[in-house]
Amino acid sequence: MRLGLDRVGIALSGLCAVHCVASIALVALLGLGGEWLLAPEIHEVGLAIAILIGAVTIGGGVLRHGRKMPLAIGGFGLMLMAIALIGPHGVGEAALTISGVFCVAFAHILNLRAHAF
Numbered sequence: 001m002r003l004g005l006d007r008v009g010i011a012l013s014g015l016c017a018v019h020c021v022a023s024i025a026l027v028a029l030l031g032l033g034g035e036w037l038l039a040p041e042i043h044e045v046g047l048a049i050a051i052l053i054g055a056v057t058i059g060g061g062v063l064r065h066g067r068k069m070p071l072a073i074g075g076f077g078l079m080l081m082a083i084a085l086i087g088p089h090g091v092g093e094a095a096l097t098i099s100g101v102f103c104v105a106f107a108h109i110l111n112l113r114a115h116a117f
Contacts, residue, residue, distance in 0.1 A: 009057050010105050012049075013104055043097070051078055058104070061114065065111070073110065077100040077104035
């Protein structure tokens with residue numbers, strides 16, 4: 001179960017990044033789907049869930065294996081995601097979200113590796 005949550009976190013991070021990039025590209029290049037792809041509600045709910053899952057799984061992993069690197073990287077990523085959540089909707093928010101998601105996904109990978117040894 002524990003390692004499964006890290007895997008879910010990695011998958012959610014990837015889906016979040018794809019959503020951010022694809023939404024901006026589709027709306028900018030084709031003018032399609034802006035009313036629902038870029039809806040702030042989708043971003044706010046998804047990002048809040050991702051922050052919660054990231055905090056629980058990364059924190060829980062650090063408590064189990066004792067390595068602090070996932071917490072440092074994941075904590076920074078969670079901070080970026082939280083800033084994106086409370087900031088204005090737009091390109092800056094997407095950049096913060098994608099950067100935070102990358103850090104959190106990397107922290108999940110570090111958690112998985114720490115459990116392997």
